[in-house]
Amino acid sequence: MLHRNPAALALLLMLADAGAAAAQDTLGRAQIVHAQEGMIWAVMVPLAIITAICGFVYLVRAVFEHRRWLHAVRLQTETHSKIVDRLSGSEELLGYLQSPSGQRVLTLAPAVDAPATVPSPVSRILWSIQTGIVTALAGIGLWFGAGRAADDLADALRIIAGVMTSVGLGFILSAIVSLVLSQRLGLIDAPPHRAS
Numbered sequence: 001m002l003h004r005n006p007a008a009l010a011l012l013l014m015l016a017d018a019g020a021a022a023a024q025d026t027l028g029r030a031q032i033v034h035a036q037e038g039m040i041w042a043v044m045v046p047l048a049i050i051t052a053i054c055g056f057v058y059l060v061r062a063v064f065e066h067r068r069w070l071h072a073v074r075l076q077t078e079t080h081s082k083i084v085d086r087l088s089g090s091e092e093l094l095g096y097l098q099s100p101s102g103q104r105v106l107t108l109a110p111a112v113d114a115p116a117t118v119p120s121p122v123s124r125i126l127w128s129i130q131t132g133i134v135t136a137l138a139g140i141g142l143w144f145g146a147g148r149a150a151d152d153l154a155d156a157l158r159i160i161a162g163v164m165t166s167v168g169l170g171f172i173l174s175a176i177v178s179l180v181l182s183q184r185l186g187l188i189d190a191p192p193h194r195a196s
Contacts, residue, residue, distance in 0.1 A: 029150065032150050033150045033152055033153055036149050036150060036153050037153065040153075040157075083096070121178065121182040121187045121188050122182075122188055124178065125175045125178050125179050125182070126175075128171045128172070128174055128175035128178065129171070129172060129175045131168075131171045132168045132169065132170070132171030132172035132173075132174075132175060133168065133172065134168070135164055135165075135167050135168030135171060136164070136165050136167075136168025136169055136171075136172065137168070138164055138168070139160075139161045139162065139163070139164030139165030139166075139167075139168055140161070140165055142157055142160060142161035142164060143157075143158060143161035143162070143165070145157065146158045146161060
């Protein structure tokens with residue numbers, strides 16, 4: 001019947017070509033999505049490894065600093081105990097505590113020589129601001145990058161970008177709240193007001 005009706009044969013061939021083209025388009029799209037997923041894994045795996053290594057190094061460093069601090073406090077406590085034991089009477093102890101050398105020994109100075117750093121509230125506030133800016137900008141960059149990805153992958157990237165941007169803005173907001181609270185509690189000095 002098809003060889004008698006050339007229009008039906010042409011229509012059938014056209015539909016077969018359209019089906020093959022659609023299958024080829026779907027295959028090409030799947031290859032693009034697979035390639036983009038491979039690129040994301042190629043970035044995420046090293047990033048996760050680097051993050052894990054940095055976290056481990058930070059924990060090891062904190063443990064060593066804590067042990068060093070404990071050792072210094074133990075030495076200071078032993079020194080104080082030996083001095084008090086050697087002084088036989090309360091008058092000798094009082095005389096020693098009032099002397100300049102006694103004042104130096106019993107001062108509440110830090111037991112460990114720490115490098116000069118920014119006061120704790122200020123350093124934490126600055127860390128929060130830095131982390132917030134980096135995370136928010138990474139989220140915004142990922143949002144723009146998602147526009148170049150395939151539709152299936154772009155939706156997932158936009159979700160991740162939204163979460164990253166929100167976390168970054170949360171860090172910045174927490175830094176602002178910490179700054180205001182630290183100033184009101186007197187932990188850090190408020191900036192001087194300029195007369196206009």
